[in-house]
Amino acid sequence: MALHQEISGKQLYLRLLGYVLPYWRVFALSVFSTIGVSATEPALPALLKPLLDGSFVHRDTTMIRVIPLLIIGLFLVRGIFSFVNNYTTNWVATKLVMDMRNLMFRKLVTLPTSDFDNMSSGNMIANAAFNVTRVTSAGADVVTVIVRDSFTILGLLGWMLYLNWKLTLVAIVMMPLIALIVRLFSARLRDMSRGSQHATGQITHVLEEALGAHKVVKVFGGQDYESRRYFEATNRERRFSMKRTVAAALNVPFVQILAAIALAIIIYTATWPGSGHQTTVGSFVSFITAMLMLLTPIKRLTGVNQSLQQGLAAAEIVFGVIDSPSEPDQGTQEIPRARGEIEFRHVTLRYDDGANAALSDFSLTIRPGETLALVGQSGSGKTSLVNLIPRFYQPTAGHILVDGHDIADIRLASLRENIALVSQDVILFNDTLRANIAYGHQAGASEDAIVAAAKAAHAWEFIAALPDGLGTLVGENGVKLSGGQRQRIAIARAFLKNAPILILDEATSALDTQSERHVQAALDVLMHGRTTIVIAHRLSTIERADRIIVMHKGEIVESGTHGELLARNGPYTHLYRIQFSDAQTASRQRVVQD
Secondary structure (H helix, E strand, O other): OOOOOOOOOHHHHHHHHHHHHHHHHHHHHHHHHHHHHHHHHHHHHHHHHHHHHHHOOOOHHHHHHHHHHHHHHHHHHHHHHOOOOOOEEEEHHHHHHHHEEEEEEEEHHHOOHHHHHOOOOHHHHHHHHHHHHHHHHHHHHHHHHHHHHHHHHHHHHEEEEEEEEHHHHHHHHHHHHHHHHHHHHHHHHHHHHHHHHHHHHHHHHHHHHHOHHHHHHHHOOHHHHHHHHHHHHHHHHHHHHHHHHHHHHHHHHHHHHHHHHHHHHHHHHHOOOOOOOOOHHHHHHHHHHHHHHHHHHHHHHHHHHHHHHHHHHHHHHHHHHHHOOOOOEEEOEEOOOOOOOEEEEEEEEOOOOOOOOOOOEEEEEOOOEEEEEEEOOOOOOOHHHHOOOOOOOOOOOOEEEEOOEEHHHHHEEEEEEEEEEOOOOOOOOOHHHHHHHHOOOOOOOOOHHHHHHHOOOOOOOHHHHOOHHHHOOOOHHHHHOOOOHHHHHHHHHHHHOOOOEEEEEEEOOOOOOOHHHHHHHHHHHHHHHOEEEEEEEHHHHHOOOEEEEEEEEEEEEEEEEEHHHHHOOOOHHHHHHHHHHHHHHHHHHHHHHH
16 A cells, blocks of 8 residues: 655645635635635725824824724734634644544545555545545645735735835845745654654554553563563654754744744844935834734744745555555346355466465365365465455466356455354454444344344344343453354355355354354354355364365365275375364363363
8 A cells, every 4th residue: 555655745745726616615714714804904004004104293182093903803804714714724634534544444444454454544544534635735724824824914015015026126125035944844844743753653552552452461571562662663753853843943033033034134234314215104114013913924834835845745655555556346246045056267376476376276166055174284275275255365377267267356345245254263343243243245134034134143042141132242352242142143244245255264263162063053053055165173064075175385285085095094084083182182271170
């Protein structure tokens, strides 16, 4: 997944504004109110001229009465515009964050499985949850500052030109120098912002790992090690933040120094005897006030560069995720409920790291309704084989067919509608038992159908005993349930889906004997009438399989029924004897302990 691409700031910014377009009416109101706020800025120094000349110098009674009322009216109008501007800007910004988060999440759940293998979930979470919020600083917020302060500067410069165009030229001469300083600091700010955001992802990654494995951390005394990892991650982010702060902090003083030099030259020129500048007290005070008021918007405009570069760096990451290719789905065929025939034709699978082939020229045909068991040592290719059926990975070579259709030609949704999966690592969501059984496309299932699935999975007995029944919250990944209970909920989910192809990936290997009996009884019912592929750790659970395949280094080395394979006295017999010997040893140990 490409999380970082070199894209020009202009391209990034224009693309960001494209996400603001759906809310152009509110955004236009925000810009209009921003212009309204900036339009009131030159009014204050403009009022100083008649106030000083009319009220203090000439004692004009009309000015004495009118000017205070105008000042009150000015700040009343300014307050209304400011409120509208703040509300509309934040409304657009929060909408932008929500839309970008939803876009990223929709992309994340469609990414290829290989992307999840190669990238930490902590970085993914940081991108979706935190980096998106920084994008708004380059979206609506920056636009507001640029529009408001640009109009403010133009208005103040216009008033200054009206008062004394010669002195105003001194201020204008400084503008190119200010622009040069801003440009020099921009690249540094963006690089440091990009590094800071990647460091934030690492913080999330370490935090997620340490909290998720808190029992292992406690038992093996890993607190100090994890604390060091977290310190290193946070310190790395702090260093990037400080470098960004230094660049931003140097940016503003340089600009202010240039502005102060311009102000000093103007005061010197205007007040030097014989300079030829004839001006009233009111005009001079009004000019100097306008000049001083220029410093604030100039400071904000140069300071906004930090937010802009930080936002653009976040936008690079966000758009890198959004632009990442989803799972390939060029299939056009829709298949009805499959009969369940699966054929592998000369399939080879190599993962991205280019290591030895997980599967090598693998050919196999599975009959409809057949129960096929896959056995072999770790790394023999069993899981790689079953992962190809729902197209979690794409074969490097060869073809896989379901009912005679190449699965590459079948739409992913149609293919996966025909497949159910029950694995050793049961995934439950922090929701109710009802929601975990009736998940995804089965979310609209009736209560009767859910109960029937739970009963078929031997899960209803413990569900009915719970105070809230199907409404019981299971906790994060089913932490409130035992291993056997979690497994039976996963089986109930598969029952409710009622798919013709069933994949069982070591579904009983992590259970105690009593739980295994319950789960195996449920699996026997679930497997009936379906094409079932079983990855077996305990060979005793597959003795009744229609066919057993023994795999080694991605190839089939033996095939037959349990009895046939034992009679051959080959690799399967060797595995069986090892397990039988281990089981006898464990049984004797339990007897001695009892």
